[in-house]
Amino acid sequence: METGKFITLEGGEGAGKTTQATRIKSALEAANIEVVVTREPGGTFGAEAIRDLVLGGSHERWSGLTELLLMYAARLDHVEKLIKPALARGVWVLCDRFNDSSMGYQGYARGLGRERVAAIDQVVLDGFKPDLTILFDIDPILAQRRVKTRGEDLSRFDTEELEFHKTLRAAFLDIAKRNAERFGIVDATLSRDAIETQIKHILMQKFTGLRLG
Numbered sequence: 001m002e003t004g005k006f007i008t009l010e011g012g013e014g015a016g017k018t019t020q021a022t023r024i025k026s027a028l029e030a031a032n033i034e035v036v037v038t039r040e041p042g043g044t045f046g047a048e049a050i051r052d053l054v055l056g057g058s059h060e061r062w063s064g065l066t067e068l069l070l071m072y073a074a075r076l077d078h079v080e081k082l083i084k085p086a087l088a089r090g091v092w093v094l095c096d097r098f099n100d101s102s103m104g105y106q107g108y109a110r111g112l113g114r115e116r117v118a119a120i121d122q123v124v125l126d127g128f129k130p131d132l133t134i135l136f137d138i139d140p141i142l143a144q145r146r147v148k149t150r151g152e153d154l155s156r157f158d159t160e161e162l163e164f165h166k167t168l169r170a171a172f173l174d175i176a177k178r179n180a181e182r183f184g185i186v187d188a189t190l191s192r193d194a195i196e197t198q199i200k201h202i203l204m205q206k207f208t209g210l211r212l213g
Contacts, residue, residue: 004087008098011136012168013157014143015188017096023196024094027212036086039096044081047074055155064110068117071102072124079128100133100175108171109164132206134199135176138188140165
């Protein structure tokens with residue numbers, strides 16, 4: 001059986017990744033591809049328990065390094081129990097956030113540095129990475145406005161100051177530039193239909209022979 005493809009969605013808070021994950025799943029299923037949608041931190045029982053620890057409370061609750069270690073503990077469980085087994089079955093995995101978020105949030109925005117995050121990533125994932133990463137790029141001011149109006153409880157990251165989110169946006173753009181062969185960037189300020197069209201174009205460019213309506 002052909003190995004499935006691993007696609008991740010990245011970007012700051014309020015970028016619209018969750019909405020598009022559902023749309024992408026439907027488009028791929030229409031092309032007769034089996035898809036599982038998951039998220040980070042989370043995706044497995046153990047990782048979801050860690051998610052509650054990481055996202056709950058005030059933004060001062062954990063240091064950047066503690067955050068990073070918790071994220072990778074959740075990620076290892078997620079990869080071993082859900083992502084790799086699905087890929088081995090030929091299932092495509094669509095994940096809302098993965099290790100680029102750790103690089104952006106903890107490496108850049110928390111100031112831990114690229115080298116420290118990369119070292120932990122190598123120990124935990126041993127070179128495992130997505131086949132394609134789609135970055136949802138959006139002005140943090142607009143994104144924060146969306147976050148405050150979506151009617152959900154705010155996470156520790158939602159409540160960070162605007163400068164944190166500006167740093168995070170610049171971080172993701174830098175990460176994408178350094179990994180241009182893996183990244184596709186969409187303008188997340190556009191309509192949902194327009195964003196979906198951009199994503200389909202990126203998918204068809206990346207995966208030869210894929211046709212999405």
